[in-house]
Amino acid sequence: MTDSYTPNATAEGWNQFVDQMNQQFMDAFEQNVEAQAEFVESWTETFESSVDDDEMTEGVKGYARAYEAWMDAAQRMVDRANDAAQGEDVEVEEFRDIWLNTANEAFKEAMSTTAFAAATGESVGEALDLRQQADEAAESTLHDLGFATEGDVVEIGERLVELERRQHAVEEKLDRILEELDE
Structure with missing residues (x-):
């Protein structure tokens, strides 16, 4: 070859x-x-x-x-x-x-x-609505199962902040009363 x-x-x-x-x-x-x-x-x-x-x-x-x-x-x-x-x-x-x-x-x-901006805006709006519905369904399901949800945690946090605010106000009043008694 x-x-x-x-x-x-x-x-x-x-x-x-x-x-x-x-x-x-x-x-x-x-x-x-x-x-x-x-x-x-x-x-x-x-x-x-x-x-x-x-x-x-x-x-x-x-x-x-x-x-x-x-x-x-x-x-x-x-x-x-x-x-x-x-x-x-x-x-x-x-x-x-x-x-x-x-x-x-x-x-x-x-x-x-x-046109693209309008369609994109509409799509984003629909996606956000869908996400909100999914979040609400998930939170409802978790709440029904006895788990703490994000809403529960936020509510507890808001209550704690309010309690701290009230405690601070009581402490200020107590400090004024003690100052008055010392005088």
């Missing part, structure tokens, strides 16, 4: 490499499009129920700016992939940086709208 250099083997290896790169790029692009579609779907569902028409219009414009950022990134990726195919030295990290920077830019565009 001999190892010999054949131009066809090299070309075939290069073609496989390029095919693999193209496939990976297309897979990444497809995942990006799917992620965008999921984002739009969940974004739309959230905002339809929580924002008015003006906020919705602004939110759609914010999403459009984010979409433009993604499409610009896709074009830059294609351009850099073409540059690499033409022999230019393109670092793999450059591709990663394009997507990371674009993700930051796109989310900033979507999140800086009043």
